[in-house]
Amino acid sequence: MIVDRYPYLNLSLNFPEIDLQLKEEEGKLSVFDSLRKKYLVLTPEEWVRQHMIQFLTQFKEYPRSLFALEKGLQYNSLQKRFDILILNRHGNPFLLIECKAPEVSLSHKTLEQVCMYNKTINAEFIGISNGLKHLFFKFDENNFRYEQLPGLPKFS
Template sequence: MQKLNLPTYHFKLKSSENKTLIFDKFRKKYLVLTPEEWVRQHFVQFLVDEKKYPSSLIAIEKQLTINNRKKRTDILVFNTDGNHDIIVECKAPSIKITQDTFDQIARYNLKLKANYLIVTNGLEHYYCRMDFEKETYVFLKEIPSYKSFR
C-alpha cells in the first residue's frame, strides 16, 4: 500500500482468497484492505496515538440516515457527553479532495452537528471548526489534541 502523509503504524494483515485483509481494532474483525480502508486505519490510529483521543469515544463507519438514504461516516468521535465532536471523511489517496467532498461531510453534519470536520485522502488533510452561528466552517492548521479542549 501507498505511503501516506501520516505516521507509520503496524497493522495485522493476512491474506484470504487472493485478497489482503487488515484487522480493525475498533470493529474487532478483518476487513478487505482497500486504499480507503488504508487511509481510515491510519487516520484513526493517528487520532488515538498522536492526538490522544480515547478509543472508547471513536466509532468507525457509523450509520446515519439522510433524506431516507442510509449513509456511513468513516470515523466519528464523540465527546464525553455522548455528543458528536468530530466527523472524519476518508478518501483513497488517488481521490482528489474537492468541494464535493466538503459538501458530502457538510450534509452529514447537518444531521450530526459535530464541532469539527476532517477530510483526508491520507496525503492531504483538511481540518475545520464549525461556526454554527454563521453556518460555515473555519479551516484550522491542525485538529486539536484531545486534552487541549477538555
C-alpha cells in the same frame, strides 16, 4: 509480491510510521481493525481510515472507547454511512471524519459530503482526509459557514 497487487500499500501516507496487521486469505487482503476487533477487506479507503484511526489513538491520545466507525445515518430519506465519528466525554459528537482513497483529491464535493452528514450528526468539528492531505473545519455559527482550522482539533 503483495505490494505489486496492492500498489497503495507502497504509498507514503502523511502519517507517522504506523504498523497495521495485514493478512491475505483466498486472494483477498485484509487489515485488522483494532477498534472493531476484526479483519476488514483492505481497500484504498480502508487503508486511509485505519491509518487515521491509529494516528488519532496512538499519537493524539483520542480515547478508543469514544469512536464510532462506519455507522449508518439518514439524510433526506437517503441511507448513508459515515467513516469516523469521535464523541466527546459527554457522549456528544466531537469530530466527524470522511476518508477517501489516496488517489481521490480533496475537493469541494468531498467537503460537501461530510457537511451533509454533519447536518444530521452535529459534530463540533469535521475533517476530510485522503491519507496524503488532511483538512479540518469548525462551523462558525455567526457567519453560518465552516472555517478551516490550522490542524487537527485537540481532544479535551
